Amino acid sequence: MLALTDIESARRRIEGAVYETPCPYSQTLSELSGTRCFVKLENLQMTGSFKERGAVNLLLQLEPATRARGVIAASAGNHGLAVAFHAARLGIRAVIVMPEWAPLIKVTSSRRYGAEVILHGANYDEAYGRACEVQAERGLAFVHPFDDERVIAGQGTLGLELLAQRPEMEAVLAPVGGGGLIGGVALAIKAHRPSVRVIGVQAAALAAMRDAVEAGRRVTLPAAASIADGIAVRRVGEHTLALARQYVDEIVTVDEEELANAILLLLEIEKTVVEGAGAAPLAALLHRPLGLAGRNVVLVLSGGNIDVTVIARIIERGLVKDGRLVRLGVLLRDQPGALARLTALIAEARANIMNIEHDRAFSHGGIGESEVELTLETSGRAQIDALTQRLVAAGYRVEERKA
DSSP: OOOHHHHHHHHHHHBTTBOOOOOOBOHHHHHHHTSEEEEEEGGGSTTSBTHHHHHHHHHTTSOHHHHHHOEEEEOSSHHHHHHHHHHHHTTOOEEEEEOTTSOHHHHHHHHHTTOEEEEOSSSHHHHHHHHHHHHHHHTOEEOOSSSSHHHHHHHHHHHHHHHHHOTTOOEEEEEOSSSHHHHHHHHHHHHHOTTSEEEEEEEGGGOHHHHHHHHTSOOOOOOOOOSOGGGOOSSOOHHHHHHHHHHOOEEEEEOHHHHHHHHHHHHHHSOOOOOHHHHHHHHHHHHSOOSOTTSEEEEEEOBOOOOHHHHHHHHHHHHHHTTSEEEEEEEEESSTTHHHHHHHHHHHTTOEEEEEEEESTTOSSOTTEEEEEEEEEOSSHHHHHHHHHHHHHTTOEEEEEOO
């Protein structure tokens, strides 16, 4: 089994090839969570995630003949990016197999780094199967995203960094997919500081490690979609399960709404872009009873490779949830000046009209009435309620549309 000496060797090996990311204190997140909260910014790595650590540690240990043949990896995105970047830096030909739904930013970036990208299957497991076929056909070396001790040792260097950067830490929360990150980090930390709680966080849609730990064996879950695509793994590794069972104190899950909210909070509060997997630790800290009040807690923000279209949808959903964006349906008399009077009332209430649709043919009103649907920007629920009362008092029938 993997030992602390393997992680220490990995740290020396990858020094200079991987960025030692900062782990600053967050005053606002501390206030929100009731902890002393620090954030390990792995989204600042060159390819945007911690995956570089394990990838380069493995690549640097390949024999010259193996390097000459090239490597192949199956990945939901971040591992493929890391392999592509460091393989190019080391002069190694790389093939990356990703699911067809892999985020565009991860596909295009892998190709930009010079890798051959094959899109195959609806999920990681199908991409993995195809990668195994291509490996056999071409005689390439396989770079597993999590179930390889060289990869796990590389990820474990993050734990050694945390021990040096935050010796006062009492708990660390890290996302869990296949288990390479949590396994390596937990081993590194527990070997030096057994009292530090190591908590893994999974998307509720695919909690393969939690289920495997509970069952005492690896299980394969049905395919499911999650905005935390980086940890959407149906079956964990043998090495990683053994490490999780021995060193991880607890594994919790978070739902999609909590993940989206955490992404938005990090964007607004920390001015930090993270993907769903990277936001999972914050989602757990804010929404799960972990018993960490007043403790020094580190959140591993594992990656930041998220499509801007997904960010846009998350922002809009978050604005609706906070009451800063609302859609109202209003019935008014179908006569000249009616719409102008309505918009004047909205302006007096200091709400901003983002979009307006005027409908006569499909209106819910009677003959002589038309329906207007307005999307408004407001300061929050109090302003929405005040505006609705003002419109009702003016004789309008108003209905708030739900998301």
